[in-house]
Amino acid sequence: xxxxxxxxxxxxxxxxxxxxxxxxxxxxxxxxxxxxxxxxxxxxxxxxxxxxxxxxxxxxxxxxxxxxxxxxxxxxxxxxxxxxxxxxxxxxxxxxxxxxxxxxxxxxxxxxxxxxxxxxxxxxxxxxxxxxxxxxxxxxxxxxxxxxxxxxxxxxxxxxxxxxxxxxxxxxxxxxxxxxxxxxxxxxxxxxxxxxxxxxxxxxxxxxxxxxxxxxxxxxxxxxxxxxxxxxxxxxxxxxxxxxxxxxxxxxxxxxxxxxxxxxxxxxxxxxxxxxxxxxxxxxxxxxxxxxxxxxxxxxxxxxxxxxxxxxxxxxxxxxxxxxxxxxxxxxxxxxxxxxxxxxxxxxxxxxxxxxxxxxxxxxxxxxxxxxxxxxxxxxxxxxxxxxxxxxxxxxxxxxxxxxxxxxxxxxxxxxxxxxxxxxxxxxxxxxxxxxxxxxxxxxxxxxxxxxxxxxxxxxxxxxxxxxxxxxxxxxxxxxxxxxxxxxxxxxxxxxxxxx
Numbered sequence: 001x002x003x004x005x006x007x008x009x010x011x012x013x014x015x016x017x018x019x020x021x022x023x024x025x026x027x028x029x030x031x032x033x034x035x036x037x038x039x040x041x042x043x044x045x046x047x048x049x050x051x052x053x054x055x056x057x058x059x060x061x062x063x064x065x066x067x068x069x070x071x072x073x074x075x076x077x078x079x080x081x082x083x084x085x086x087x088x089x090x091x092x093x094x095x096x097x098x099x100x101x102x103x104x105x106x107x108x109x110x111x112x113x114x115x116x117x118x119x120x121x122x123x124x125x126x127x128x129x130x131x132x133x134x135x136x137x138x139x140x141x142x143x144x145x146x147x148x149x150x151x152x153x154x155x156x157x158x159x160x161x162x163x164x165x166x167x168x169x170x171x172x173x174x175x176x177x178x179x180x181x182x183x184x185x186x187x188x189x190x191x192x193x194x195x196x197x198x199x200x201x202x203x204x205x206x207x208x209x210x211x212x213x214x215x216x217x218x219x220x221x222x223x224x225x226x227x228x229x230x231x232x233x234x235x236x237x238x239x240x241x242x243x244x245x246x247x248x249x250x251x252x253x254x255x256x257x258x259x260x261x262x263x264x265x266x267x268x269x270x271x272x273x274x275x276x277x278x279x280x281x282x283x284x285x286x287x288x289x290x291x292x293x294x295x296x297x298x299x300x301x302x303x304x305x306x307x308x309x310x311x312x313x314x315x316x317x318x319x320x321x322x323x324x325x326x327x328x329x330x331x332x333x334x335x336x337x338x339x340x341x342x343x344x345x346x347x348x349x350x351x352x353x354x355x356x357x358x359x360x361x362x363x364x365x366x367x368x369x370x371x372x373x374x375x376x377x378x379x380x381x382x383x384x385x386x387x388x389x390x391x392x393x394x395x396x397x398x399x400x401x402x403x404x405x406x407x408x409x410x411x412x413x414x415x416x417x418x419x420x421x422x423x424x425x426x427x428x429x430x431x432x433x434x435x436x437x438x439x440x441x442x443x444x445x446x447x448x449x450x451x452x453x454x455x456x457x458x459x460x461x462x463x464x465x466x467x468x469x470x471x472x473x474x475x476x477x478x479x480x481x482x483x484x485x486x487x488x489x490x491x492x493x494x495x496x497x498x499x500x
Contacts (some may be wrong), residue, residue, distance in 0.1 A: 001280075004461065009159075013260075018077070019263070020333060021232075021386060022221060024132070024430075025090035025094070026090060026092055026129055026130050026131060026135055026379075027083075027086060027132075028055070028056070028057035028084035028085065028127055028350070029057060030092075030094050030131075030132040030135065031082050031084050031092050031128045031135060031435070032050075032057060032059065032419055032428050033132075033356060034069060034132070034135055034176060035392070036184075037083075037226070037449070038176065038182050038184060038226075039064060040228035041182060041224070041227060042226075043066050043067075043231075043250050044064050044065065044222060044238040045064070045066065046062075046064055046068045047061070047062070047063045047065075047066045048060060048062035048063065048079075049061050049291065052377065054275070055084055055085055055086040055087075055088070056084070056085045056086070057079070057083070057084040057085075057164065058081060058082070058083050058084075059079075059082045059083075059084075060080070060081045060482075061078070061080070061081075062078075062079035062080065062081065062082050063076060063078050063079070064076065064077045064079065064217055065077075066099050068106070072104035072106060072107065072108060073104065073105045073108075073112075073113075074105050075102070075103070075104050075105075076102075076103045077100060077103075078098060078099070078100070078101050078103075079096065079097065080097045080100075081093065081235065082094070082097075083095035084112065084128075086334065087127070088494065089119070090129060091127050091128060091129040092127070092128045092129075093125075093126070093127050093128075094127070094128060094137075095126075095474060096121060096124060096125040096126070097159075098117070098121060098122070099118055099119065099120050099121075099463075099476050100116070100119040100120075100121075101116060101117070101118055101119075101149070102116070102119060103115040103116050103117075104116075104117070104147075104357075105114070108391075110496075111153065111154060112151040112152075112154055112155070112396075113151075113152070113153055114150070114151070115148070115150075115151055115152075115161075116148075116149040116150040117146055117147065117148055117149060117315075118146070118147050118149045118419040119144070119146050119485070120143075120144070120145040120146075120147070121141055121143075121145075122141060122142040122143045122145075123140075123141050123142035123143070124139070124140075124141040124144070125139065125141070126138075126139040128390075129270075130175070131411065133179070134175060134177045134183075135175065135177070136171050136173065136175045137173070137174045137175070137176070138172075139169035139171065139172055139173075139174070141170050141171075142168070142169065143166055143169070143170075143253070143460070144170060145164070145165065145166040145167075146162070146163075146164070146165045146166075147163065147164045148163035148164070150164055158201075160199060160200035160201065161198070161199040161200075162196070162197070162198045162203075162478060163196070163197050163241070163332035163340055164194075164195070164196045165193070165194065165196075166193070166194050167190045167192070167216075168190060168191045168192050168193075168456070169190060169191035169192075169479050170188060170189065170190035170191075171188070171190075172185070172186060172187055172188030172189065172218075172376060173187055173295070174186040174187075174188075177209060177416035179226070180225065180226055180227065181223045181224070181225055181226070181240055182223065182225075182226055183221075183222075183223050183471070184220070184221065184222060184223075184224070185218065185221040185222075186217075186218070186220050186221070186345050187217075187218070187219050187241045188217070188218045188219075189216065189217050189218075190216045190435045191214070191215070191216075191246050192212060192213065192214050192216070193211075193212075193213040193216055194210075194211065194212050194213075195209070195210070195211040196198045196209065196210050196211075196358075197209040199234075204260070205258060205259050205260035205261070206257075206258060206259040207256065207257070207259075208256070208257040208258070209232075209255070209256045209257075210254070210255045210256075210388070211252070211253070211254045211255075212252065212253045212254075213249045213251075214249065214250050214251045214252065215248075215249055215250025215251065216247070216248070217247070217248045217249075218246070218247050218248075219245065219246045219247075220243065220244065220245035220246070220424045221243075221244055221367045222241070222242045222243035222244060222245075222281070223240060223241065223243075223435055224241060224243075225234075225239035225240050225241055225305050232279045232377035233376075233379070234323060234376040234378050235378055235429075237280075237281070237283055237322060237323060237378065237475045238283075238323065241280070241281060241286070242280070242281030242282065242362075242414075243278075243279070243280045243281060243291045244273070244277075244279045245277070245278050245279075245283075246276065246277045247272070247275070247276045247277075248274065248275045248276070249273070249274050249387035249403040250273060251270070251271060251272050251273070251459050252274065253268075253269070253270045254267070254268070254269040254270070254271065255267070255268055255269075263300060263301075264300050265298065265299070265300035265495055266298070266300060267296075267297070267298045267301075268295075268296070268297045268298075268422060269294070269295065269296045269297075270293075270294075270295045271291045271292070271294050271295075272291075272292045272293035273291070273292050273293075274289070274290065274292075274396060275288075275289060275290050275291075275293040276288070276289040277289070281416035281463050283321055283322050283323040283442070284319065284320070284321055284327075284421045285318070285319070285320050285321075285322055286318070287316075287319075288315075288316070288317040288318075289315065289316055289317075290313065290314065290464045291313075291314050291315075292312060292313050292314075293311050293312065294309075294311045294314055295309075296307075296309045296310070296312065301408075303346050305346065305349065306343070307343075307346065308342065308343035308346065308347065309340070309341070309343075310337050310339075310340070310359070311337055311341070312339025312340075312343050313336065313342045314336070314337055314338075315334070315335075315336045316334065316335050316336070317332070317333065317334040317335075318332075318334075319331055319332045319333075319487075320335055320377070321373055321377070322369065322376065322377050322378050323373065323376050323377075323378070324373040324375050324376050324389075324390075325372065325373060325477075326372070326373055327370060327392070328370035328372050328393040328423050329370060329371060329372070330342060330368065330369075331369055331370070331371055331435035332366075332367065332368035332369070333366070333367055333368075334362070334364075334365065334366040335364070335365050335366075336362075336364040336365075336366075337361075337362065337363045337364070338360075338362045339360040339361075339362065339364070340360055340361040340362070340363070341358075341360050341361075343492075350393070350452075350454070351452065352373075353394055353452070355449060355451065355452055356405045356406065356452075357405055358405075359404075359406070361403060361405075361409075362381075362401060362402070362403040362404070363401070363402055363403075363404075364399055364400070364401040365395050365399065365400055365401075366393060366397075366398045366399040367396060368390070368395075368396050369392060369393070369394045369396055370389050370392075370393040370394045371390050371391065371392050371393060372393060373390040374390050375389035375390070375477050377389070384455050391419045391429065392417055392419075393414045393416065393417060393419070394414070394415065395414060395416065395417070396413075396414035397411065397412050397413050397414060397416050397435060398412055399411075399416070400412070400437075401411060403476055406441045406444060406445055406448075407437075407439070407440065407442055407444075407445045408439070408440040408441060409437065409438070409440075410437070410438045411435055411436055411437040412435070412436060412483075413433060413434050413435030413439065413484070413486075414433045414434075414435075415431040415432060415433035415434075416429075416431070416432050416434075417429040417430065418429050418430040418432070422436045424490035425490070430486075430490055431486050432487065433485070433486060433487055434483055434484060434486070435483070435484050436481070436482070436483045437471075437481065437482045437484070438474065438479070438480075438481050438485075439467075439471070439479070439480050439481075440479045441478055441479075442467065442475070442478065442480070443464070444478055445459045445477045446463060446464070447460075461487040469497075470482050470484070470494045470495070470496050471495070472495075481495075482494060483496075485493055
């Protein structure tokens with residue numbers, strides 16, 4: 001199963017495992033049939049024995065299994081017994097076993113890995129309501145945990161590896177509807193999510209990781225087409241697959257203790273608010289995330305000094321088409337790192353005299369454009385492709401900003417590309433457009449680097465000559481502007497003067 005089809009099957013399972021009020025009646029058979037229909041629709045085999053006694057439907061010996069992509073393995077979950085009990089008010093209470101074994105078998109490049117996990121649910125309460133075509137689930141639990149029970153690699157036990165994960169005080173509301181297009185929607189909150197990983201391998205060394213995420217919130221909704229080949233992501237998207245999801249957390253901490261070749265490393269990291277939003281549908285993939293107040297420190301790892309880095313904000317975004325087409329499609333990309341600082345101890349390595357300004361640094365890039373795809377990016381063939389299967393039609397640079405050590409570079413601009421002309425610029429589609437740049441503090445920075453002995457004077461002289469050739473003075477001292485243009489004839493101009 002490649003990463004795109006995994007979105008659909010994993011999404012369906014996550015919805016069902018975490019689902020569970022409206023006012024119309026729903027029967028226990030309605031609820032079970034909807035679950036079973038969605039699971040089989042995304043490729044799972046569902047095996048179990050159904051029995052009805054009064055208001056209760058019991059499914060015993062319930063096993064869910066799915067084969068991954070050819071020769072990659074399988075996943076199976078043994079639910080044991082699951083109950084659906086009608087409450088007499090049009091709702092159904094769903095009962096799951098307190099523990100649930102999950103077995104994953106993978107075979108990649110001749111290495112077989114057998115993983116057995118145990119899911120544990122404490123105080124789980126799950127109620128279904130609504131009508132058969134649109135069932136709503138309300139659920140809560142004191143905690144839900146997942147622990148590694150057994151790990152085998154080529155039949156050999158890996159007893160020195162442990163994995164534990166727990167989500168506490170969780171609650172949520174979900175809805176799911178069947179048919180040719182399964183619909184789902186979900187909201188969930190949890191007080192915390194903790195994860196612990198510990199391993200000791202003679203070849204790879206030791207690792208002990210502890211992660212804690214506080215104040216989680218999750219929302220998702222979408223539609224999943226039934227009865228299509230879920231090993232063919234392009235078919236899934238063209239059949240109407242659509243998903244939107246968002247995740248947020250109030251804070252997180254990460255502590256890692258590792259050792260390799262008898263050299264220890266300790267990492268500490270913390271963040272304040274973080275957000276993530278993902279949308280897939282209409283042939284597009286949209287991904288946006290941000291985190292604020294990041295603090296990172298590392299001791300060891302081959303560094304003679306502790307590494308301490310802080311930043312006020314880290315954000316990123318990506319919009320890209322997934323399916324081939326005959327006309328240009330939109331894309332965009334953004335990245336921002338603001339308020340970056342490092343410790344004085346690190347500064348002291350290359351600036352012991354404190355000659356460089358140590359104000360917080362900022363790096364920001366934002367661009368958008370259009371592209372024409374000749375192949376589906378979600379196909380398995382494209383996962384290992386060496387070349388981009390398409391052409392760029394236009395590119396707009398909405399922002400470039402680098403601000404550090406007393407200097408500042410900013411710019412914007414845009415180009416369109418003639419993909420039929422690969423001669424003017426020796427194999428590169430001919431661009432037409434311009435980019436404007438503004439540089440402040442460059443001369444002062446070069447003077448400081450020369451005084452520190454980090455740059456020879458002759459190199460600085462060459463850099464200043466280049467700046468003089470391609471720029472004009474700005475409004476303030478130590479400021480220059482430059483406009484680089486490529487016209488329809490393929491001529492390159494700097495501030496109106498042809499240079500090529």
